[in-house]
Amino acid sequence: MTAITKKGTVCWRCHAPHSGGHFCAACGKIQPLARGTDYFAFFGLPQKLWLDCAELEKLFHQLSWKLHPDNFVRAGEYERELSLERSSQLNDAYRALRDPVARVEYLLAHAGMRKEGAAKQQAPPELLEEVFELNESLDELRTARASSTDDSHLASLKQHLEAEERKLETKLREVDEELKRIATEWDAAFDAGADQSQRKALMSRMNDVLNRRSYIRNLVANVQKELAEA
Numbered sequence: 001m002t003a004i005t006k007k008g009t010v011c012w013r014c015h016a017p018h019s020g021g022h023f024c025a026a027c028g029k030i031q032p033l034a035r036g037t038d039y040f041a042f043f044g045l046p047q048k049l050w051l052d053c054a055e056l057e058k059l060f061h062q063l064s065w066k067l068h069p070d071n072f073v074r075a076g077e078y079e080r081e082l083s084l085e086r087s088s089q090l091n092d093a094y095r096a097l098r099d100p101v102a103r104v105e106y107l108l109a110h111a112g113m114r115k116e117g118a119a120k121q122q123a124p125p126e127l128l129e130e131v132f133e134l135n136e137s138l139d140e141l142r143t144a145r146a147s148s149t150d151d152s153h154l155a156s157l158k159q160h161l162e163a164e165e166r167k168l169e170t171k172l173r174e175v176d177e178e179l180k181r182i183a184t185e186w187d188a189a190f191d192a193g194a195d196q197s198q199r200k201a202l203m204s205r206m207n208d209v210l211n212r213r214s215y216i217r218n219l220v221a222n223v224q225k226e227l228a229e230a
Contacts, residue, residue, distance in 0.1 A: 009034060012078075022067065022086060030072070030082045038110050039093035048190050049103055049183035060094045101176070101213070104183060104206055113203040116211060124212045127171075134164055134219065138226055145230050158230050165223045168216055175213045182206050 009018045016026035020041070023030055033042070040047045043059050065071075067090060072083040096106040108114035123131045141157045144150065186202050194202075 022063070030067070030079055030086065032082055033086065033089060039096050039106060042089060042093045043097070045097075046190065047107060048187045049100070049107065050187050051097060051103070053098060056094070056098060060090065063090050100183070101179065101210075104179060105210060108203050108207055108210070111199075111203060113200065113207055114210070115207055116214070122215070124215060127216075131219065134223070137161055137164065138222065141226055141230055154230065158227060161223055161227055165220060165227070168220045168223065172213065172216050172220065175209060175216060179206065179209045179213070182209065 009020075010016060011018045011024040011027060011029060011031065013029040014024060014027040016024060018024055018031060020034060020037075021031070021044075038047065043056065043063070045051065045056075064087070067083055067086045069080065069083045069087060072080045075083075095102070097103050105114060137157065137160060141154075141161060144154045144157055182202060182205050186199075186206070189198055189202060
């Protein structure tokens with residue numbers, strides 16, 4: 001395996017200094033992923049949240065070809081294992097980075113800043129009254145559906161909830177726009193060499209937005225489920 005020395009990492013095969021990357025620059029052998037390497041670094045990218053998706057896809061296909069196990073069928077067992085590991089990591093990295101929201105979630109999770117738990121279940125303060133009324137409407141819909149006595153009332157309840165669903169979808173788009181704005185701030189701070197406290201503050205804001213987004217998405221899913229069953 002790759003060795004670690006006081007000067008850094010060396011190739012497991014030829015012991016030449018190895019500063020990163022998928023292959024040894026000296027002998028060309030595939031290398032194990034350095035501990036702590038994130039998905040951005042896997043693609044040779046900085047930890048910025050705006051990515052050129054076409055360029056990311058191009059990098060993905062290039063690495064898929066280079067790391068594919070078919071290229072290592074005649075190699076030793078260790079190299080074959082590394083190829084399988086790197087190919088799996090490549091797929092995981094691509095899935096995480098190709099979607100803007102998943103990209104933010106990954107960045108926060110890798111930094112240990114993605115915190116959900118109870119916060120995920122709490123209604124955002126600005127939605128408390130709206131959520132209370134929505135739950136009442138959902139309960140009323142369930143009762144009306146169970147009784148099956150007044151089709152016009154059921155239809156009216158469904159129309160009301162469909163309108164509420166549209167409002168929630170609008171709020172979801174607004175939350176996504178807010179997340180984009182903070183992500184833009186993150187990239188600017190990254191370019192400016194922001195210190196750890198500044199980065200943590202931005203991550204905390206993004207985490208709050210993600211929790212709010214998750215809560216609203218759950219509301220939308222609940223409304224859609226009840227409407228589908230009505």
